[in-house]
Amino acid sequence: MDVQRVGPYTLVKKLGEGGMGYVHLAHDPAGRPVALKTMRPELAAREEFRRRFGKEAEAARRVARFCTAPVLDAGFDRGTAYIVTEYVEGPDLSAVVAQAPLAGSNLEALAVGVATALAAIHQAGVVHRDLKPSNVLLSPVGPRVIDFGIAQLADTGQAVMTVAQSMGTPAYMSPEQARGEQASPASDIFSWGSLVAYAGTGRPPFGTGGVHEVVYRVINHVPMLDGLDERIRPLVERALDKDPRRRPTAQQLMDLLLGRSEVPVAAATKAVSETWTPVLTRPQSLPAPKPAPARRGPWLPVVVGVLAAALGAGATLAVVRPWEERGALPGTAATTSTVDALGTRFEVRIDSLVRQGATARLQWTVKNVGTENAPLYNKFGNGALDTTVSRVSIVPPGVGKPLYPARKDDACQCSNVPTAPFDGGNQLQFWAVYDGLPEDAEHVDVNLGPLGVITNVAVSTA
Incomplete structure (x- = not known):
C-alpha cells in the first residue's frame, strides 16, 4: 500500500497482513505511536460492511482496556475503512x-x-x-x-x-x-x-x-x-x-x-x-539457548507482596502460585492418599505446604478416580451456605486446637468450590492460607473433612 497517510494518521511501516486487511505502525496527530488496521477494499465496497462498520467499531471502543489493546478511533478515508488501536510493543x-x-x-x-x-x-x-x-x-x-x-x-x-x-x-x-x-x-x-x-x-x-x-x-x-x-x-x-x-x-x-x-x-x-516475565523472540538463525536452572527464591517475597496489594490475600493467583516452589525445590508434592468417600473414590494429593514466618499456604489436588459423579460443592465449608474450603484445617504438633483458614474482611482466604459436576477422571485444585503456624513446626496433619486426615505433611520454607 503506497498511501502514507490514512485520515489524520501517518503510516510508519507495515506490521502485518491478515484476512481482513493490513496493520501498520502509525503516528497520531500528536506523534504518539498507534496501530492502524486498514480493511481490504473489497470489504469496504460492500454495502452491508459499511452499514455495520461504524456500529461494530463503536461497540469495540466500549471495551475496557484490561488486558486488551483498546480501540481508539475508526473511520473511512477515500474509500478505505480503518480502525486505530493502542500500539502494543511485543511479539504475538x-x-x-x-x-x-x-x-x-x-x-x-x-x-x-x-x-x-x-x-x-x-x-x-x-x-x-x-x-x-x-x-x-x-x-x-x-x-x-x-x-x-x-x-x-x-x-x-x-x-x-x-x-x-x-x-x-x-x-x-x-x-x-x-x-x-x-x-x-x-x-x-x-x-x-x-x-x-x-x-x-x-x-x-x-x-x-x-x-x-x-x-x-x-x-x-x-x-x-x-x-x-x-x-x-x-x-x-x-x-x-x-x-x-x-x-x-x-x-x-x-x-x-x-x-x-x-x-x-x-x-x-x-x-x-x-x-509476568517479559518474553523475547530471537533471530531464527540463532540456536535456542539452554534453559537456565530455576531460581525463584530471591524474588518470591516481592511477588507475594505485590499480589497481596493487588488482590488481597484471598485473590492470590491460584494457578500462578507465587508461594509454590517447583522441581527439586521444597514445596513439591508431599503426600498422596486414596480414599473412598461421597459414593466414589478420590485421590488426594498435597501439592505444597509453604510457610513464610507464621503464615503458611496449603495447596492440594482432588481427583475423582472412581466412576460416580460426586460434586464437592458445599462439602468443605462451615455451614450450608459456605461454598469455600473454610473447614479444611491443619493441626501442628503440640497445638491444642486446629488452625483454620485465615479471614480478611470477613472473607475466607481460601478457594471456592465450583458448582460443576465432578465425574470420574475430573480433578480440582484448592488452596488455603493459615496464620499462627508455630515456628518449630516441620510437619502437620491436614484434615480434609469428608476426605479424611492426611498425616505428617512436611512444611517447607519459601
Missing part, C-alpha cells in the same frame, strides 16, 4: 511459541490474562469471534488481546469454507462457528481453551491440515492435550466442551484461575502484569 503468541511453548507462571499468567480480556470484552456486549495466537500480543507487562469484534464484520453467513478463509486458520474456532452458526461469548471460551493448549504444548489441540480436515476435527474429535500442564488441563478441557452451554463464562474462568469469586478485571490485570 505464535512467534514466541514457534521457538518454545510457554511454561510455568507465564503459561498460567497467559491463561489468566486472556480470560480477563474476554471478561472485559463480553462485559461490553462484544464477542471477539477470532481469538487466535496472532491476536494475542505479549507485551512487557503481560498478554494483550487485539482485534476483538472485527471478525464479525466479514461474517455474512456464507459457507464454512468462506468464513474459515476470511478469518484465517479454523484451528481455534468453536464447533458452532465451524458449522457456520452464530458465535456467542461461549465461542470465545472454546477459542481460549484452544489458545491455552497451543501455548502450553506448541500445537493446536485439533491439529493442522486443510480447512475441511481441521473443521471436521473441531466438530467431532476430542482435543489432543498431551503434554499440557496438568494443573491447567482440567479447565482447558471444560472450555473445549462441544456443548457451549457447558463451558464456563469468562468471569468463571477468572474466578477458577484466581481462586476467588467475582474477581474484578482491574485487579486481575494488575496481578498478571506484576507476575
